[in-house]
Amino acid sequence: VSAESLNLFQQQEANRRRTTWLVIGFILFFAWLGFGGDFIVSRYTATAPPEAYHHQVPWIGALLTLVAVILAVYAYRTGPEKVLWATGARELDAPRSDAERQLVNVVEEMAIAAGLPRPRIWLVPDHDPNAFATGRDPARSHLAVTEGLLAVCNRDELQGVIGHELGHIKNLDVRLMTTLAALVGAVLLIQDGVLRALRGGARLGGGGGAGGGGRGGKKGGAGPLLAILVVVWVLSWLLAPLITQVLALAVSRKREYLADAMAAQFTRNPLALASALEKIEHSHEPTRAIKRGAAHLCIADPLGRRLTNREGFLADALATHPPMAMRISRLKGMGYAQLKRESGQTV
């Protein structure tokens, strides 16, 4: 049990470092998109006649980098609120029913077990059982569960799920994953905007297109290196959301096992979490309130993707969560080991 707490500080440190790298990578990526574009345009305009436009000041790159910096700061600052807002969660400050009262109690108990301040509690209006945690640090964290989870789980199972989420908070997983969610959202938004602008521009400039093509043909001698650069540059524009998705995946799978183990440590009842996971797994409906960008924050893949059920190369590369069967069997293993120990003590 204490093996997890031994590397808690390493885990927190790693998550801090990864968040920093994520933000740096995000800014560098935008810088590449911008300055790469500048370079291409400057090469194309370099051979233009003297009276034509020469692209000498790399203002596209400067602008995009600035936008990326602002976005990253904004994402880091307001990530938790944005994620909660996107799922339509409402804060549970005054419990109105017995189930809500129980949820508040369970969260307070598990916060004591984890040695953390009590997170703010949110309810997501959705019938599919799921839960996620977000926040920048343990002192200002948020924990959200769906109404479906309250309906489906008994007290012990709820404890397991809340313990799992508090494990993420304690590990500082929430900081990394929330920043990532906000950045993924920003990239998707920007790409949508750019594509729309391009489409609009193509429609407007339909007449000028032929002339543009002719101009491009004249500069054909710019060299294969430039052509490759152009292809890579265009590809990175198109693939940006995919890259951020893959990042989100790579970041989230291993830590689900760790959070499961921490939940087992807090509750001393791994079998309850295993049965909660089984219940969540058996409700096949996707969690509609939780969108793609926040999928990696949840205890179970909200999109109900089939990949989550398999191990293997493709699933390893593309699923946000480890296979549910693996998680359940690991928890059951812990549970049976515990039962064995306890029966050994009493004999």
Next chain:
Amino acid sequence: VVEQYPQLKATGNVGQLQEELTSTENRISFARQLYNDTATLYNTKQQQFPTNLVAGMAKAAPADLWEIEDHAQRAVPAVDFSLKPGSGSGPALKA
């Protein structure tokens, strides 16, 4: 009373009281568990290789675990719902 009217258990004030009792019990035991886990971790660190050198220099002493030997203390307090005259005007805790 609860034994005679099982439906009382599931609804209303009795259910809420039970929830509060469970929660209070859990809070106490989880606080003890956290203390014991942390103390165990601290003690383990004092004996493990790189950290035991520092512990020796700092003259760290192993922390005591918070164990409850007394079975009466460990036992869950029973709740008496019988509204007998003499046992007070409402439900009373029997320690």
